[in-house]
Amino acid sequence: MSDVSEESVRAEVRAWLQANWNPDLGLVEWRNKLIDSGWGVPGWPKAWYGRDLPPGLVPVVEEELQKAGAIGVAKAGIRTLAAATILAHGTDLHKQKFLRRILTGEDTWCQLFSEPGSGSDVAGAVTRAEMRGNKWVVNGQKVWTTSAHHADYGLLLARTDWDKTKHKGLSYFIIDMHQPGVKVQPLKQMNGHASFNQVFMTDAEVQPEFLVANVGDGWAVTTTTLMHERRGADGLRTWAMGSDRKGRIYEDERAEIATTMEPYKWYPQRAGRVDLIMQRAKETGRIDDPVVRQEIAKVLVMSKAAEWTARRARAAQEQGRPQGPEGSLGKLISSHVARAAARVHTQLSGADALLSGADSPMGGTIAEILVSVPAGSIAGGTDEIQRNIIAERVLKMPKEPSIDTDKPFRDVPRNTVS
Amino acid sequence: MKFNFSTEQEEFRSNLRRLLAERSPSKEVRRLMETEAGWERDGWRKLNSELGLTALRIPEAYDGQGFGFGELGIVLEEMGRALVCAPYFSTSVLATGAILNAGKEADKRALLPGIAAGDTVATLAWVEDNGRWDAAGTTLTVTPSAGSFHLDGHKSFVLDGHTADLVIVLARAPGTTGENGLSLFTVAGDAKGLTRRALKTMDWTRKLARLEFKGVEAKPLGEQGGAAGPFARTMTEAAICLANEMAGVAERLREDSLAYAKMRMQFGRPIASFQSMKHKAADMLVDVELAKSAAYYAAAALDEGDNDVESVASLAKAAASEACLQTAIHAIQIHGGIGFTWDNDTHLWFKRAKSSEILLGDAHHHRELMMQRWAA
Numbered sequence: 001m002s003d004v005s006e007e008s009v010r011a012e013v014r015a016w017l018q019a020n021w022n023p024d025l026g027l028v029e030w031r032n033k034l035i036d037s038g039w040g041v042p043g044w045p046k047a048w049y050g051r052d053l054p055p056g057l058v059p060v061v062e063e064e065l066q067k068a069g070a071i072g073v074a075k076a077g078i079r080t081l082a083a084a085t086i087l088a089h090g091t092d093l094h095k096q097k098f099l100r101r102i103l104t105g106e107d108t109w110c111q112l113f114s115e116p117g118s119g120s121d122v123a124g125a126v127t128r129a130e131m132r133g134n135k136w137v138v139n140g141q142k143v144w145t146t147s148a149h150h151a152d153y154g155l156l157l158a159r160t161d162w163d164k165t166k167h168k169g170l171s172y173f174i175i176d177m178h179q180p181g182v183k184v185q186p187l188k189q190m191n192g193h194a195s196f197n198q199v200f201m202t203d204a205e206v207q208p209e210f211l212v213a214n215v216g217d218g219w220a221v222t223t224t225t226l227m228h229e230r231r232g233a234d235g236l237r238t239w240a241m242g243s244d245r246k247g248r249i250y251e252d253e254r255a256e257i258a259t260t261m262e263p264y265k266w267y268p269q270r271a272g273r274v275d276l277i278m279q280r281a282k283e284t285g286r287i288d289d290p291v292v293r294q295e296i297a298k299v300l301v302m303s304k305a306a307e308w309t310a311r312r313a314r315a316a317q318e319q320g321r322p323q324g325p326e327g328s329l330g331k332l333i334s335s336h337v338a339r340a341a342a343r344v345h346t347q348l349s350g351a352d353a354l355l356s357g358a359d360s361p362m363g364g365t366i367a368e369i370l371v372s373v374p375a376g377s378i379a380g381g382t383d384e385i386q387r388n389i390i391a392e393r394v395l396k397m398p399k400e401p402s403i404d405t406d407k408p409f410r411d412v413p414r415n416t417v418s
Numbered sequence: 419m420k421f422n423f424s425t426e427q428e429e430f431r432s433n434l435r436r437l438l439a440e441r442s443p444s445k446e447v448r449r450l451m452e453t454e455a456g457w458e459r460d461g462w463r464k465l466n467s468e469l470g471l472t473a474l475r476i477p478e479a480y481d482g483q484g485f486g487f488g489e490l491g492i493v494l495e496e497m498g499r500a501l502v503c504a505p506y507f508s509t510s511v512l513a514t515g516a517i518l519n520a521g522k523e524a525d526k527r528a529l530l531p532g533i534a535a536g537d538t539v540a541t542l543a544w545v546e547d548n549g550r551w552d553a554a555g556t557t558l559t560v561t562p563s564a565g566s567f568h569l570d571g572h573k574s575f576v577l578d579g580h581t582a583d584l585v586i587v588l589a590r591a592p593g594t595t596g597e598n599g600l601s602l603f604t605v606a607g608d609a610k611g612l613t614r615r616a617l618k619t620m621d622w623t624r625k626l627a628r629l630e631f632k633g634v635e636a637k638p639l640g641e642q643g644g645a646a647g648p649f650a651r652t653m654t655e656a657a658i659c660l661a662n663e664m665a666g667v668a669e670r671l672r673e674d675s676l677a678y679a680k681m682r683m684q685f686g687r688p689i690a691s692f693q694s695m696k697h698k699a700a701d702m703l704v705d706v707e708l709a710k711s712a713a714y715y716a717a718a719a720l721d722e723g724d725n726d727v728e729s730v731a732s733l734a735k736a737a738a739s740e741a742c743l744q745t746a747i748h749a750i751q752i753h754g755g756i757g758f759t760w761d762n763d764t765h766l767w768f769k770r771a772k773s774s775e776i777l778l779g780d781a782h783h784h785r786e787l788m789m790q791r792w793a794a
Contacts, residue, residue: 278793287793290786297785300792301737305708308421308715315421326707333704384693390703391696395676398691 009057013064021070027252031104040073048095071253074105076260082109084228089213089221105256110151112142117415120385123167129158136206146263148184148197151177157222160215162410169409170218174210191371195263269368270376272341274303280348292347299340306333325394332386335377342373420718431492438500444763450503454616455581456625462504466536472510473534480530491662491717498666503623505539508577511659513540516586520602520640520648540584543573551779553649554596560589569631579627580616583607597646603636621773654731657778661713661734664742664774668706671745671767675752702748709741729791732784739781746771
C-alpha cells in the first residue's frame with residue numbers, strides 16, 4: 001500500500017463522489033453504490049467491499065463524505081459489532097449473506113450474551129444449544145438486549161457442552177430473530193424507560209451453517225465482539241448527530257438514527273449532566289452557599305481532569321505511542337463523575353429532588369439524573385469488574401485463585417434459573 | 419502540549435529520573451533531612467552543574483536555558499518522585515518567579531545569572547504567623563528614608579528561609595490595606611537586623627524558617643507599590659509547579675505500595691491477589707492519573723498563555739492535594755504495620771504529601787478560588 005497517501009485518497013474519493021453522489025437516490029440504493037465502490041468501508045478487505053486502507057486513512061474518507069454531504073454506510077448499534085465479528089470469524093457464506101445488508105442498514109442486529117444468571121461472568125452462560133436432527137435447538141433466556149424488539153438477527157452465545165470446562169463448552173451462533181421460538185419482551189428499568197429487552201428462546205432453531213467458528217470456540221468469538229464494543233463506545237455519539245440537510249435520503253437517515261438511538265436518550269442523564277450544574281446553582285441561588293460551592297468545585301475538578309485524561313489517552317493513540325494506564329480508566333472515572341454530579345444536583349434541588357416529571361426541575365431532567373446514574377457503574381462492566389481489569393491487566397496484579405474453570409461446567413455452582 | 423510530551427521531553431524525563439534515583443536514594447534523603455539545613459551546598463552545586471536545573475526556566479538573556487513550564491514541571495515531578503533534598507522549589511519556582519514577574523530589567527540582570535549558575539540560593543518570604551497564603555495578609559512594613567528602604571516585622575513558613583543567600587520579601591507601605599501598597603524587596607540572608615530561626619517541621623524534607631526583621635535595609639525589586647499583580651502570577655506558577663511535584667510524590671507512593679503488595683505474602687498468597695487490594699490499587703491509579711492530567715494541562719496552560727490559567731492552577735492544586743494525600747494514606751495502609759515504622763520509607767513520602775497538601779493553600783482554599791472565577 002506504499003502508493004497510497006492522504007492526498008491520493010482524498011483526490012480519489014472526491015472524484016468518485018463528484019461523479020456518483022446523488023441525494024435523490026433512495027438510502028439503500030445509494031449505500032449499495034457506495035459499498036460497491038469500496039469507499040463505504042475502505043478499511044475492510046478488498047474481497048469484502050473494502051479497499052484495505054490503513055486505519056490512519058479511514059477518517060480521511062469519512063471527512064470527504066461529510067464535506068460532500070454524502071451519507072455513509074449504516075454504522076450505529078450492534079450491527080457494527082456483528083460485521084466486525086463476521087469479518088473476523090465468519091465463513092464466506094456468512095459474509096455473503098449478512099455483510100452487505102448490515103452496511104445498507106436493511107438488517108438490524110442484537111447481541112444475545114448476558115443472562116439473568118450471568119452478568120459480569122458472561123462465560124457462565126447457561127442458554128443451551130443442542131443438535132437435534134440436523135439443526136441446533138436453543139433454549140434459555142437472555143437479558144439487557146438492546147434493539148431485540150426490531151432486530152432481524154442475533155449474535156448468540158450458548159452452551160453446547162456441559163462436560164467441558166466453563167469457557168470450552170460455549171459456541172457462537174447467528175440466530176434468526178423472526179421465528180416462533182423467539183419471544184422478546186421489554187425490560188422496564190428503575191428510571192421508567194425500557195431501553196432493553198429480555199429474550200426468551202424456547203426450542204428456537206439455528207441452521208447448522210449459522211454456527212460461527214467451531215463448536216467450543218464461542219468464548220474466543222465473544223471476546224472479539226466485546227473488544228469491538230469497547231473500542232466503538234466513542235463512535236456512537238459522534239455518528240448519532242446525523243445531518244440536518246433537507247431531502248428524502250437525509251430524512252430516511254435521520255429516521256434510522258432516531259430508531260437506533262431511541263434506547264440511549266437518557267444516557268446524558270446517566271452521565272450526571274455536569275454541564276447543568278453551574279446553571280442550576282445560579283437558578284437556585286445555592287451558588288452562594290460555601291458548602292455547596294465546595295461540592296460543585298469537586299465535581300468540576302474531577303470532570304475536567306477526567307476530560308484531560310481521556311485527551312491524553314487519545315493523543316497517545318493518535319501518535320501511535322503505547323498507551324499509558326490513562327487509557328483503561330475512562331469507564332471507572334466516568335461513573336465517579338456521574339455519582340458526584342448526582343449528589344450535587346440533589347443538593348442544588350433540595351426538596352424539589354423529591355419530585356419527578358413535569359413537577360420537578362427542568363421538566364424532569366434533574367429527576368431523571370438521580371434515578372439513572374446508578375446504571376453507569378453497572379452497564380458494560382461494573383465498577384468492580386473495571387477495577388479487576390485495571391489491577392490485573394494494567395497493574396499486573398496476580399489473579400485470584402479460580403474455582404470454576406478447571407472442572408466440567410455441570411459441576412460448577414451457579415444460579416438456579418427461575 | 420497539554421496532553422502529551424515531546425520525544426525530547428520524554429528523554430529529558432527518563433535521564434533525570436535515572437540520575438536522581440542514583441543521587442537521591444532514601445538513605446541520602448534521610449541523611450539530609452536530619453540536618454538543620456536540609457541540603458548541602460556541595461552536593462547541590464554538583465547536581466545542578468551537571469543538569470543545569472536552576473538555569474532551566476531562566477531566559478537565555480540572563481544566562482539561563484530558556485525552557486518553559488513543561489520542562490520545569492518534569493523536573494519538579496521527578497524531584498517529588500525521588501524526594502530530592504535541595505532548595506529547588508524555593509530558588510527556581512518562588513524566587514526566580516518573583517524576579518521574572520516583578521523585576522525590572524536591571525533587577526533581572528543583577529539577580530538571575532547567579533541563580534542560573536547555581537551560586538545563589540534564594541527564596542520568597544510572604545506568609546506570616548497568621549498563615550495566610552495571599553498577599554493581602556501581609557503586615558510586615560517598609561519605611562522609605564532618603565533613598566533607602568528598611569523592613570520591620572516578621573515572615574514565617576519561609577521555604578529554606580534559614581539557609582537562603584537571598585530572601586525576597588513582600589512588604590506593605592504603612593497605612594495601606596489589602597492588595598494596595600505592596601512591594602517586593604531583596605535582602606541578603608546575612609543582612610544586619612535579620613534573625614532567622616529554623617522551624618521544627620512535620621515534613622523533615624521540607625525546611626521552613628521564621629524570619630524576624632528589625633530595620634533591615636532592603637533593595638527594591640520591581641515597581642514600588644505594584645507587587646500585587648506579579649506576586650499573584652508567581653503564586654499561580656507556584657501552585658502549578660507544586661501540583662507537578664505532587665504528581666511525582668503520588669506516583670512514587672503508588673508504585674512502591676504496588677510493588678510491596680505483590681511481594682508481601684499472607685494466607686499463602688501475595689496480598690496483591692486479594693480483590694480488596696486490587697480495588698484499592700485501581701482507585702489509586704485513577705486518583706494519580708487524574709492529578710497528573712490536571713498538573714500537565716496546567717503547566718502547558720502557563721506556556722501557552724491560557725487566559726484562564728489562574729483557575730486551572732487552582733484546579734490542579736486542588737486535585738493534587740486530594741490525590742496525593744489519599745494515595746499516601748492508602749500507601750501506609752497497604753504496607754500495614756511496617757508502614758507505620760520510622761525505618762520504612764513510606765512515611766517520608768507520606769509527610770511530603772501532607773506538607774504539600776497544605777503548602778500554598780489546601781484543596782478547600784483552591785476550590786473556592788476556582789469558584790470565584792468560574793461562578794462570577
